[in-house]
Amino acid sequence: MRWMWMVALIALMGCKSENKAPAAEGGTAAAPSAEKKLSVGFSQVGAESAWRTAETKSIRGEAEKRGVDLKFADAQGKQAQQIQALTSFIAQKVDFIVLAPVVETGWEVVLRQAKEANIPVILVDRGIKVSDDSLYTTLIASDFVAEGRMAAEWLAKQTNGKANIYELQGSTGAAPAIDRKKGFEEGIQQYPEMKIVKSQSADFTRAKGKEVMEAFIKSDRDQIQAVYAHNDDMALGAIQALDEAGMKPGEQVTVISVDAVKGAFEAMVAGKLNATVECNPLMGPLVFDTINKLRAGEKVEKFIQSKDQLFEKTSAAQVIGSREY
Ligand code: GZL
Numbered sequence: 350m351r352w353m354w355m356v357a358l359i360a361l362m363g364c365k366s367e368n369k370a371p372a373a374e375g376g377t378a379a380a381p382s383a384e385k386k387l388s389v390g391f392s393q394v395g396a397e398s399a400w401r402t403a404e405t406k407s408i409r410g411e412a413e414k415r416g417v418d419l420k421f422a423d424a425q426g427k428q429a430q431q432i433q434a435l436t437s438f439i440a441q442k443v444d445f446i447v448l449a450p451v452v453e454t455g456w457e458v459v460l461r462q463a464k465e466a467n468i469p470v471i472l473v474d475r476g477i478k479v480s481d482d483s484l485y486t487t488l489i490a491s492d493f494v495a496e497g498r499m500a501a502e503w504l505a506k507q508t509n510g511k512a513n514i515y516e517l518q519g520s521t522g523a524a525p526a527i528d529r530k531k532g533f534e535e536g537i538q539q540y541p542e543m544k545i546v547k548s549q550s551a552d553f554t555r556a557k558g559k560e561v562m563e564a565f566i567k568s569d570r571d572q573i574q575a576v577y578a579h580n581d582d583m584a585l586g587a588i589q590a591l592d593e594a595g596m597k598p599g600e601q602v603t604v605i606s607v608d609a610v611k612g613a614f615e616a617m618v619a620g621k622l623n624a625t626v627e628c629n630p631l632m633g634p635l636v637f638d639t640i641n642k643l644r645a646g647e648k649v650e651k652f653i654q655s656k657d658q659l660f661e662k663t664s665a666a667q668v669i670g671s672r673e674y
Contacts, residue, residue, distance in 0.1 A: 388418040389640070390438025391447040394475075395426040397520075397553050398582040399610040403674035404474060404630035408447065411633030426520070426552075428452055435459045439466045445640050446470045448485075452522035453478045460484035469643060473632050475524040482651065486643065489635055489653045491628045493528030494535070499626050499659050500605050501536020501543075504575060507603055507623065510540040512575040515565045516548035517558050517587060519579035525628075526550065529579045529607060546572060551583045558586025566594045578606040581613035581625055588621045599623055599662065609660055611672055617665035624662065629655045630674060 389412065393405055405421075412419035420443065422434035428451050438446050439462055446468055450456060456477050463470050464484055472488040479485070504512065516533070519526030530548070537543040547565055551557035558578060565573060573596070578584035584606035591598040598604050599621040606613060609627035616622035635653065642649055660668060 386416060386418040387445075387640070387644075388420065388441070388443045389445045389447055390420045390422070390434065390441070390443040392422050392424060392431045392434040392438070392449065394431075394449050394451045395424055397426060398555075398580055398608070399612055399674075400580060400582070400608045400628065400630050401553075403610065404449070404632060407631045407633035407674075408473070408636055409633075411637050415637055417637065424451060426451055428455055432456075432459045435463060439463055439468060442466070443468060445643075447636060448472055449474045450477050450524075451475070451520070453524050453527065454522070457481075457484065471636060471639060473636060474630070477524070487639060487649050487651055487653055489632055489639065489655070490524075491655045491657050493525045493628075494532035496525075496607050496626045496628060496657055497529040497532025497534075498536040499532075499657070500529075500577060500607065500624075501533045503624055503626075503659055503661075504577065504603065504605055505537065505540050505543060507605075508543070508575060511542040512603070513544055513546045513572045514575045514577055515562075515569070515573055516545050517561055517576065517578040517583040518548060518550040519553045519583075521550050521552075523553075525607075526553075526579055533577060545577075551578075551586070553580050553582060555582040555586040555589075558583030559590045560586070562587035562590035563594075566590060566596070570594070570596070573602055575603040575605070578604070581606045581608040581610045581616075581622075584622060584625070585612055585616060588616060592621070609672075610674060611669070614660070614665050614669040614672055617660070617662035618669060620662060622662060624659055626659045627657045629657065 396402055424430035446463055457479055469486040472485050474490050476488050549561050551561040576587050584604055588598040591602055596602055603623050605624045607626045607628055609625045613622055613625040639649055
């Protein structure tokens, strides 16, 4: 009788083992062989503007679509947090780093560590100043100097070359703030009666844009003829301040900005914003196409430029429906 129990027990053990994964050589169960996923560390500036949100959505969405293991870090606008994130990506041995650098300088040490770890760095949307440009593989961005020049040439035409201009600058030290200012000043140089009367940073945010414009109105109300904002969020804040002061933005005060986000088109349809220069944030597909080229051993350009165009309030109503961000 006892022998029958023994036979049943051995049979039971035998069939349970059939439920396990097929045994590999040496008798241990082998995990299914999954090809290692591409891993990318993405250090983002923050969430300061609608443009930034659109860029984050594009890159994270594309990573999801392509099955990339994307490690995302939002730095809340602080370079120290970006450097911390890059250090962590290096420790995790990611395959690539994507960096949207909040400011132009201060990257040498951490980028040298990435280079020593053989991790290629792709810059998106903002450039950096380094002594050795082998510290990054490529920059995918707009030409901010050209954007500033485009805004200046449009304003000169719009005002017949005569305007007292109040400028809302982006974040101090950020490439788009430095270069949009530079390009705009170059663009108005040939118009002696176009003057930047006051210029102050409003950090690319709507709230600061309103605050700085309120201060400009308080001190210079009757002189303000035009506002040049380095992004739409600050322009929308300034428009709110001009509206509250009864100063008719888009008519009595000409307003031009950069980015061409949905809110800017809505303000142009409402007649309160005169024009905006597009700076395309939908970089996701281009970022991962570039990574695939690098993985295939192909060379890529050091600067991959996004093309920009200017939109005016006269055509905003026809265009707004087709805008993706
Ligand atoms: C431009 C980007 C700028 C946008 C702003 O590439 O860095 O930062 O123009 C954003 O809206 O805050």
